Amino acid sequence: MRVYLIILSLLFCGVAFAQNSISGVVTDETNQPLPGVSVKVVGESTASITDVEGKFLLKPTKQPPYMVEISSVGYATQAIEVKTSGQKLEVQLLSQDINLDEIVVSASRTPERILESPVTIERMGIKDVKNTSSATFYDGLENLKEVHFNTSSLSFKSINTRGFATVANTRFMQLVDGMDNSSPALNFVLGNLIGLSELDVQSVELLPGASSALYGANAFNGILFMNSKSPFDYEGISVYARYGKTNQKLAGTNDYYDFGIRAAHKFSDYFAAKANFTYLKATEWIAGDERSMTNGGLGHGINQNYDGLNIYGDEVTTFIPNVGQVSRTGYYEEDINDNSIESVKADFSLHVKPMKDDFEIILQHKVGIGSTIYQGANRYRLEDFIMQQSKLEVKNRNFFVRAYMTTEDAGNSYDMRFAAWNVNRAWKTDQEWFTNYATAYQLSSAVMGASTTQAAGIARQYADYNQLPAALVGLPQFATQPTGGPRYMPGSPEFNNALATVIQNP
Incomplete structure (x- = not known):
C-alpha cells in the first residue's frame, strides 16, 4: 500500500510538471515564422529558441505569473506575462533599425610610451645596442619580432616586415632623425648606408604594421624610427x-x-x-652560381643556349634556322x-x-x-x-x-647584366656575331662532317675569336668576315676601356 501511494504521488508530480509549461509561435510583420528567436523566462536560466517553423517550448521551474522575453537581432524585444500554466503564446516581432555606438579611430604623431601605444612597437635602446651579438646594431634589428632581413652585400642590408621578402620594399619607410631615408632615384630604403653610427644611436623603434594613416602609402608594410643622441645629454x-x-x-x-x-x-x-x-x-x-637558366647542360660546350645565373651577357640569344637557339658568350661577375x-x-x-x-x-x-x-x-x-x-x-x-x-x-x-651586353657589343654587334656563328656552324657540318657538339664548338670559336679549323680556312663564305682580334678579355686594356665607356653612357 505504501509503495502504491509513492508511485501515485510521483505520477501526480509528473502531471503537475507537464502542466507547468508554455509553448507558442513567433512570426514577423508578414506572419512568416521566425527561426532562431531567443525565448527566455525573466529571472531564471530557462530559455529556448524557435525552430524553422517559429515554434518553441519552455518548461520553467517557477509557477505563473512570470514574464517571458522574446528577442532577435533586427527586431524589437517583447516581454509577455504568462498567467497560467500550459498557456500558448502567439508573438509577432516588429523589425527595428540597429544603431551602433559611434567608433572613433584616431592617430597621433606625438611620442607615446610603448605601454600606451595602440599598436605593437619593437624597440632597441642604448643598452640593447651595446649588448647585441650582431656585427652592427643594424644587423641586430633582425632579432626583433616580425623583422626579415635581406642582405645584398656586406654594407647593403634592408629590412622587411609582414612577409614581403624583397630587397626593394617600396612600402616600408625608414626615418633617421625624422628624415625619410629612401633613395630618391631607387624609391626604397638604402639600409644604413646613410643612417646612424652605432655610437650615436639613442633608440630604434619598429612598427611592423601599416602606418599609412600618419606617413602615407609608403608606410603600408611598416616604419622604422632611428633616433640619434642629443649632445645636451650625451657629451664626450x-x-x-x-x-x-x-x-x-x-x-x-x-x-x-x-x-x-x-x-x-x-x-x-x-x-x-x-x-x-x-x-x-x-x-x-x-x-658564382653557374646553373643554367635555360634547358640544357652546364656551359656552352654542351648547351649552345647556355645562360648561367651569375654569368652576364649570355642572356642575349636568338634562334638560327638549322642551328637552333644560340646565346652569346658572357662574362663572370668577377670580370x-x-x-x-x-x-x-x-x-x-x-x-x-x-x-x-x-x-x-x-x-x-x-x-x-x-x-x-x-x-x-x-x-x-x-x-x-x-x-x-x-x-x-x-x-x-x-x-x-x-x-x-x-x-x-x-x-x-x-x-652588371647590361654592362656585359654592351661590352660584348662594343667588340662585335649581335647581328655580326650570330651571323659568324651560323656560317661557321653550317659549313663545319657540311664540309667537315662535324657533329652537332663539334659544330657548336667551332662556331663559337670563330664568333668569339675569329679562329677557324684549317679545313675551313680560305672558303669563299668567309671572305667578307671580320679578321679582327678575339673578344675583349677580362682585365685587358680593351676590356677595361669598353667597360668604362659603357658605365659612362646613361
Whole structure:
C-alpha cells in the first residue's frame, strides 16, 4: 500500500510538471515564422529558441505569473506575462533599425610610451645596442619580432616586415632623425648606408604594421624610427674599431675594417654640437652560381643556349634556322666587378635652446659616400654614389616643424647584366656575331662532317675569336668576315676601356 501511494504521488508530480509549461509561435510583420528567436523566462536560466517553423517550448521551474522575453537581432524585444500554466503564446516581432555606438579611430604623431601605444612597437635602446651579438646594431634589428632581413652585400642590408621578402620594399619607410631615408632615384630604403653610427644611436623603434594613416602609402608594410643622441645629454668622445677577415673560394681571403668616432660637446645650457664619422672597407663575396637558366647542360660546350645565373651577357640569344637557339658568350661577375666595398658616413649638427627649456632648434647635415653591391632583379654595382640630407627642425614637447632636403648622385653605378651586353657589343654587334656563328656552324657540318657538339664548338670559336679549323680556312663564305682580334678579355686594356665607356653612357 505504501509503495502504491509513492508511485501515485510521483505520477501526480509528473502531471503537475507537464502542466507547468508554455509553448507558442513567433512570426514577423508578414506572419512568416521566425527561426532562431531567443525565448527566455525573466529571472531564471530557462530559455529556448524557435525552430524553422517559429515554434518553441519552455518548461520553467517557477509557477505563473512570470514574464517571458522574446528577442532577435533586427527586431524589437517583447516581454509577455504568462498567467497560467500550459498557456500558448502567439508573438509577432516588429523589425527595428540597429544603431551602433559611434567608433572613433584616431592617430597621433606625438611620442607615446610603448605601454600606451595602440599598436605593437619593437624597440632597441642604448643598452640593447651595446649588448647585441650582431656585427652592427643594424644587423641586430633582425632579432626583433616580425623583422626579415635581406642582405645584398656586406654594407647593403634592408629590412622587411609582414612577409614581403624583397630587397626593394617600396612600402616600408625608414626615418633617421625624422628624415625619410629612401633613395630618391631607387624609391626604397638604402639600409644604413646613410643612417646612424652605432655610437650615436639613442633608440630604434619598429612598427611592423601599416602606418599609412600618419606617413602615407609608403608606410603600408611598416616604419622604422632611428633616433640619434642629443649632445645636451650625451657629451664626450667615443670610438669603436673592428677588424676581421672574410674568406670565400672565389673571392679569396680579404680584410674587413670598420671604424667610427663620435664627438659631442655642450657649450652651455643654450648651445651644443656633435659630429660623427664612420668608415667601412671590405671585399664582397662573389656570386658564382653557374646553373643554367635555360634547358640544357652546364656551359656552352654542351648547351649552345647556355645562360648561367651569375654569368652576364649570355642572356642575349636568338634562334638560327638549322642551328637552333644560340646565346652569346658572357662574362663572370668577377670580370665586370672588383667586389670592393667602401662606405663613408658623416653627420654634423648644431643644437640651440634659446629659452633654456625643451624648446630646441636643430640644424643637421648628413652625407654618405661609397660603393657596394645591390641585388634586385639583376646585380647592380653602386659605384661612387653619394647621398646627402640637410635638416632644419624646431620642436618642443608639444609640436615640431621640420624641413629637410635629400640629394643623390648615383656616380658610376651600373647594372652588371647590361654592362656585359654592351661590352660584348662594343667588340662585335649581335647581328655580326650570330651571323659568324651560323656560317661557321653550317659549313663545319657540311664540309667537315662535324657533329652537332663539334659544330657548336667551332662556331663559337670563330664568333668569339675569329679562329677557324684549317679545313675551313680560305672558303669563299668567309671572305667578307671580320679578321679582327678575339673578344675583349677580362682585365685587358680593351676590356677595361669598353667597360668604362659603357658605365659612362646613361
